[in-house]
Amino acid sequence: MACIWVSGGVMLWPGQVNWLAHSDLAQSYLGWAFYRHAPWTWPLGANPAYGAGLHSSIYYSDSIPLLAMLFKPLSAWLPEPFQYFGLWVLACFVLQAVFAWRLLGLAQARPLDKLLGTVFFVLAPPMLNRLGGHMALVGHWMILAALWLCLRPSRRRQSTWWAVLVATAMVVHAYLFAMVVAIWLADVVQRQRNMQQAEPLRPGGVLRRWLPEWVLVVSTTCAVAWLAGFFMVSGHGMQANGFGYYKMNLLAPFNGDGWSWFGLRFAEAPGEYEGFNYLGLGGMALVAMTLLTLAWRREPRRQRLIPTPLWIVAVLLAVLAVTCNVGFGSLQWHMPLPRRWWEKLSHLSLQSTGRMFWVTYYLILLAALLVLLQRWRGPVRTVLLLALVALQLMDLHAGLSSLRTTLLARARSTPVSLNGPFWNAAGERYRTLRQLPLALMSPGWETLAFYAQEHRMRTDAVQLARIDWPRFLSLYNHGKAALLGDRLDASTLYLLDDREVAVARLAVPASAAALFRLDGHNVLAPGWSSALPARATDLRLPSSAKSPFQLPFHDDLAAGGPGRLLLGEGWNSTNAGAVSSRGDTASVFVPVDGASGQQVRVELDLRSDGSHKSQARQLDVWIDGRQAGSCMLTSAMCRTLSLEVPLTRPGPHLRELVLRPARSGVRLHVELVGIRVAPAG
Template sequence: MKSIFSLRNNLIIICALILVITFSWHYGSIYLSLGTCIIISVLFLVLNNSINFDKNTIKILRLVISIGIAIIFFITVLSAKVLNTSTIDWLLSRADPAQHFLGWHFFRNEPWKVPPGIITDFNTPTGTSITYTDSIPLLAFFFKIFSRLLPNEFQYLGIWILLCYILQALFGMLFMRRLTSNISLQLLGLMFFIMSPVMLWRAYGHEALMGHWLILASLYLMKKDYKHIYWLLLLSVSLLVHPYLFLMSLLFFFIKICELLFNRLINITSCLIYLTTAGVVILLVLWFIGYFYFRSSGVSDGFGFYSMNINSVFNPQGWSQYVLKDQPNATGGQYEGFNYLGLGILLLMMWGFYSIVTRRSAIHFKGNTCLLVASIILSLIALSNIVTFGDRVLFEIPIPELLLKICNVVRASGRFFWPVYYMIIILSLTIVIKSTKTKGAMVLLIVALSVQFTDLSGKFTEFHEMYASEAKWDNPLKSEIWEKIDGGKYRNIVFVPAVAKKESVAFSMLASKKGMTINAVYTARDDYAKREQYNNELTNSFKKGVWDTKGIYIVDNSLLISTIENKKANDLFLSVDGFNLLIPNGVLDKNFKDFDLKPFNFHYTYGHKINFGSSGDSHVIKGYGWGESEEKNTWTFGKEASLYFVLDKPKKDLMLSIRMSPLTGGSLKEQHITLIANNHKIKELSIASTSDYQFLIPKDIVNNKLKIILNLPNAATPKELGINGDTRVLALSVESLSLD
């Protein structure tokens, strides 16, 4: 007993208990995982000499405790509510998660196709694939096998997040076992992997990218003897999770092969066999998930914008609760380069630096050269060709257009620092454990973990409140008419033009429920050329009154006049829940006979004030060149915007009064406006402040229709004016208007 309760042990026990009790009282349940880890670690330290566990028992205990702590962290920092597979409101109420769920939702309801990963009813007519909706193909394929046994509304994203934390803990423990045989130190070090800020950040809405265990798996295999089957499995699984995680794993695979060849552990023939078999497996998986079915280049703009800032490892970007202040970024997209280590890891790094300077420890590159090479390559990719520090661009390296297109495949390049991020954690833990005696290392790790938790506690609380709250998706389709739509008669939901909007989520759910297709949704990639061609053909045909009787149409405001002019006697053209709904031959459909359906009243009443806020009625007159309505206003988009009125022929000249504000900033002090009414230039003016601006329109140019065009040559993006990172081309914020 004396050896158990020595003076040092007693001090550690007392301090640990005081620490855990104090933090538990202050932070509540979100501290439970760390508090549990500290208590168990101290118990193992105290009981180490009194209880002799055999190796198998230790393995089982280590496994159970690691998984248990990961589960506790998931439940207390996020929430067990998302494990309810029938709960989908928490997904539908958020933009990206809605896309991820809907991709799976359509995929499961379609019959198996060749290749198996394609989805034809979602994003018609081009369709898409399960990988382009970021729906985690690995789980999508598995659950589709049992689709008939699952409820109509089933989601696995909550299960996936929990699985990621469990696997993060298991691979983190594998690394800790390499660093030390002491289970107390192993458990304490494990918490740094579980509490990873860069992993938790993705819980905002990029569930697939929470698979950081794949990064740890890559790093672990780099330190192990080469097993080709393990690498093939890693490459396949990562490709079935997310392309970015796959590319990171692929880079490590190539570097590992080069290392083997350079060290003459394999010959050229073996090297070619390894590369060829890996290439074949990758191509097969790509085919399986439907990657080649569409002619998407997989390219979007953004390389250099969604990059990593040099300050990212110590720039909290809202994650430091008490100490570190946020620092500016050079672009609005550098949130993708979020790589904040946390104050606890920064503390360990300082201790490591001190240990190296005082020669208590040393960094040995022997055996780690390939990891060093990988970290350099990954860091360069993350920084991109536009190197920034804070809000300054240090320098920009010009790159050829062809190379830029290739780089845009990984436009969110800031993510590529994640493996380096974990290498920094592993290196910091290595120096502490190797340069300090066991009890001293325990004290250091407990202190660092406490600092790390305190620093990140604000975000832990935020995520728990977000995930534990009763999320309620507000379906904008309130009218009973939507339920009366016969999915057998009307096969397609068609947006004209085919542009995805936030309301696409509701219409996607309706389409899935009715067994219909939908043509305007959000996907990660698309066949952009084919999509543009389809959109042009669809819009041009619609303007001529050519529409499919098997479709129901959600018509944009810019097409109101042509729709009114071209609709036939048996067609229903209605305003339902704020949407312009065209149902070909709807008058003849018996499902709609019991409804008091009144055609949309497009007729403007003189003197009526139209509100451009989200609860207003501006949708009845807005044409092209407008963004989505905000709470009190709507911004113009682009260099031109239009308005359409159907009204009585005026008996006097009309006064158009518009309350609006200009976008100004930087060198732009005012917005120039040219207003044109029915092809007649009415007035030019420049505005620099919020006010009611008036335009006199002669009665002679107005019949029963009035088309207003606002030419806005000074429209600009807030980003180029230095206001913020917004890349929309804006000019005017319109609050209301009236015509009298």
């Protein structure tokens, strides 16, 4: 009932995908849509068509790998389109209620009282807030299931159930996995304490007692993680950032931020939306009443239902959620940390730490309800719970109505698509759709990815939760070098940004590829010999705009300058900093024109401070497989390098200069400072 009330029921229909056409939701759906038609490989979660060349997997598109791998064998019998995210949401609501009911049963309350208490969990704002963008993260029931395993009276098959839950969380979402693991560790500590009190064990006995469970949980989790493609992105290459930005404000439990009908709202820093953990006015009243009950209705000491290790874990996760950048409303204070600590924290895979408060959130609600159910009796308890639930529903009405309106509007919207004679013909002819330069989450990527999926094309126009940065940079440089060197793949359709159009005019002859603008996209179609589409604008026609590569050419390679468009393989040039080499060789393309060769001046500077033991001392420049010049690298700057560049064809075009160390076995640690090209003589 709650699921249909909140969502309007539209997301439950497997064939309804319109509501999944935006940003993070599109990422999750498209990851599955590409995966269902991908060939079976090892690992099973590999998704080569979505993020072509990026070593992507179903895990890093946040497509709930557990369900994706379950439904993929049935893909031939499933309708097109098909989505399981609505069914997942329904299951999350049901399981949230099931485990909340079981947890509240620890107080041995009447069914009506447990039902009223369950409302606080089923309509928890932090869970409902994820319906707008992160389907996998709606699975808060896993946190409740972990709490139930930690608190349940029976410990039968505890190790097996923990292995199942931890492994399941791993193939749903990494953040849920981390929280479930934290609760499991608390349970291990508490069970060890109980055993020590009953019968002290020797150190060797402790190891023998817990080693089988650790082996079972870790091995099961690693196995399913590998199957889902988790290890296809290495921890070293994973580009995660946002620690201390995507955090929780200390006022988050009281900050309605648009959810409160009573207008509870506090200022917060930009990234603190990830730490949305509103208790609701009813939840706050529940906690306040619990504190008053503990102070005024003193009773004989009871057995503690929530063990100390679990509270310690909850406190530690709350501290992690806040981070060292402490926010109290609009006030922000940075807690100084040693540089070494900060560097390690800033590279954690789990950067949106504001989510880590969810364990604390549910533990606070659970503890408050258990105290209320234990200390109050009969009709008075039921009336109190009714009043608290009514206050909660009244306060959350604004947020629930807004969420329902948003979800219904998305379901009624029509996604922007690429249709027409050219796009249909290109979908049949080309097998891959690429952007140049490669860019993740570029504006309008959803339209391109939906088009590629419809025509069963591979594409790098995607959004991913994590990427392998070295692989991304290699693919970025390879695409640029293919354009600069006129080495385009005949089976690939390229979409260029506005700056790369000037490069395509100069580097790719008209006989090799059509270059035009259609439906807001700059299209480079290799081997396209048919007439241009009726609505297309020919980008090879003379333009009033001056070419950025006319001679004499000079550029200092500042970010946004034309010089960076001429960098081929072997550079790290995607940021605003210095252009530095990242391999054994690097290539630069220079514009040439006229009947004679051109004088080229390439300025080089050392990238390192001499700490690289295998650093090159002499640099050679090669053209067409022949050495054309060299210079000695010093601790300051390479001498200005001048060399003649022979022509290969008349008219303006580009020539490739390959830079490499004179001695093999060393790396090219240099920075490219500037490029100058002038007519010979």
